[in-house]
Amino acid sequence: MDIAVMPADSTPTWWPSPAKLNLFLHVTGRYDNGYHHLQSVFQMLDQGDRLAFEVTDDSSITLATPLPGVPAQDNLVIKAARLLQRFTQCPQGCVITLDKQLPMGGGIGGGSSNAATTLVVLNYLWGCGLNDDALALLGLQLGADVPVFIYGNTAFAEGVGEQLTPITVAPACYLVVNPGVHVSTPAVFSEPELPRNTPKIGLSDYVFEKTHNDCQQIVCNRHPEVAKLLQWLVHYAPSRMTGTGACVFATFSNEDAARKVQAKLPANWSSFVAKGVAQSPLKRQLHDVYAAPDRH
Numbered sequence: 001m002d003i004a005v006m007p008a009d010s011t012p013t014w015w016p017s018p019a020k021l022n023l024f025l026h027v028t029g030r031y032d033n034g035y036h037h038l039q040s041v042f043q044m045l046d047q048g049d050r051l052a053f054e055v056t057d058d059s060s061i062t063l064a065t066p067l068p069g070v071p072a073q074d075n076l077v078i079k080a081a082r083l084l085q086r087f088t089q090c091p092q093g094c095v096i097t098l099d100k101q102l103p104m105g106g107g108i109g110g111g112s113s114n115a116a117t118t119l120v121v122l123n124y125l126w127g128c129g130l131n132d133d134a135l136a137l138l139g140l141q142l143g144a145d146v147p148v149f150i151y152g153n154t155a156f157a158e159g160v161g162e163q164l165t166p167i168t169v170a171p172a173c174y175l176v177v178n179p180g181v182h183v184s185t186p187a188v189f190s191e192p193e194l195p196r197n198t199p200k201i202g203l204s205d206y207v208f209e210k211t212h213n214d215c216q217q218i219v220c221n222r223h224p225e226v227a228k229l230l231q232w233l234v235h236y237a238p239s240r241m242t243g244t245g246a247c248v249f250a251t252f253s254n255e256d257a258a259r260k261v262q263a264k265l266p267a268n269w270s271s272f273v274a275k276g277v278a279q280s281p282l283k284r285q286l287h288d289v290y291a292a293p294d295r296h
């Protein structure tokens with residue numbers, strides 16, 4: 001799989017819904033409600049899905065492009081649109097088109113990003129007037145990873161991933177590989193052997209080599225294909241699993257180097273190459289739209 005760069009000027013207006021990587025993921029404790037206290041760096045990528053929105057005068061919300069295996073009422077795009085409509089009592093509705101490129105359930109945040117793009121763009125198109133903090137709070141009801149996509153910055157994260165501080169990391173190009181196995185996030189977090197006491201680090205202490213992903217060993221034990229992929233990739237570049245898996249990323253200083261290794265990948269592993277960006281393409285596009293002189 002090779003994901004095309006998202007155009008900002010095609011018709012209909014496409015809105016980016018980028019992927020993320022967890023450059024590291026430490027589990028530092030557990031809340032009373034069972035959720036885990038995490039530390040992570042969310043790296044925004046320049047590649048992802050894209051969505052288009054057509055506003056309607058009635059209140060119906062429709063997804064024109066259903067996802068195989070995901071009933072419409074469970075699709076995070078529909079859930080996000082309904083949540084915003086209910087919260088703001090907006091009388092308008094919409095028809096949404098989702099161009100799905102990212103593998104689902106791979107730890108690269110596709111569903112959460114789709115929800116965030118829906119909240120951010122409908123807030124603009126419906127004229128709801130919510131700020132990012134309000135949208136992030138709404139988004140958190142849909143998933144722990146939604147707020148980072150609302151703010152759209154590469155960020156150091158704490159809490160369940162909602163306490164975010166922008167961070168500057170070294171420019172890099174990533175080869176993201178999908179081993180093709182499905183890993184359940186709740187299953188990983190309910191594993192008795194999951195390390196849950198990793199000492200906290202400060203934002204300024206973050207160094208890739210001195211951090212790790214606490215979920216990686218558990219996932220490798222349960223899914224040998226992930227372990228095999230990691231063993232293959234580390235031969236070429238520093239590599240790590242993202243989130244609760246199953247995707248794995250290898251880090252390169254430039255696109256050519258990433259593409260050379262991509263060309264050597266065994267055919268059973270799909271992959272894409274993406275650049276790390278400080279600000280998500282969604283936020284850049286939104287900024288341009290708000291800055292346009294003819295906006296109504």
Ligand SMILES: C[C@@](CO)(OP(=O)(O)O)[C@H](O)COP(=O)(O)OP(=O)(O)OC[C@H]1O[C@@H](n2ccc(N)nc2=O)[C@H](O)[C@@H]1O
Pocket residue numbers: 022034035036037038106107108109112142143144145146159160161185186189242243244245
């Ligand atoms: C851990 C991360 C890192 O990015 O994994 P990935 O999903 O990206 O792989 C995410 O924060 C996941 O966020 P998200 O996928 O939105 O998770 P949610 O729907 O909120 O939670 C799914 C389930 O995971 C567990 N969970 C999730 C987040 C957290 N901090 N502690 C938990 O224990 C809970 O059992 C929860 O019911």
Ligand SMILES: Nc1ncnc2c1ncn2[C@@H]1O[C@H](COP(=O)(O)OP(=O)(O)O)[C@@H](O)[C@H]1O
Pocket residue numbers: 067070074075076077103104105106107108109110111112113114115185243245
């Ligand atoms: N719009 C959507 N895109 C992707 N997955 C979705 C969407 N709506 C609901 N889901 C469900 O959410 C699950 C997690 O999706 P995703 O965010 O892609 O993975 P992850 O949280 O591992 O990065 C999927 O397996 C799917 O069942």
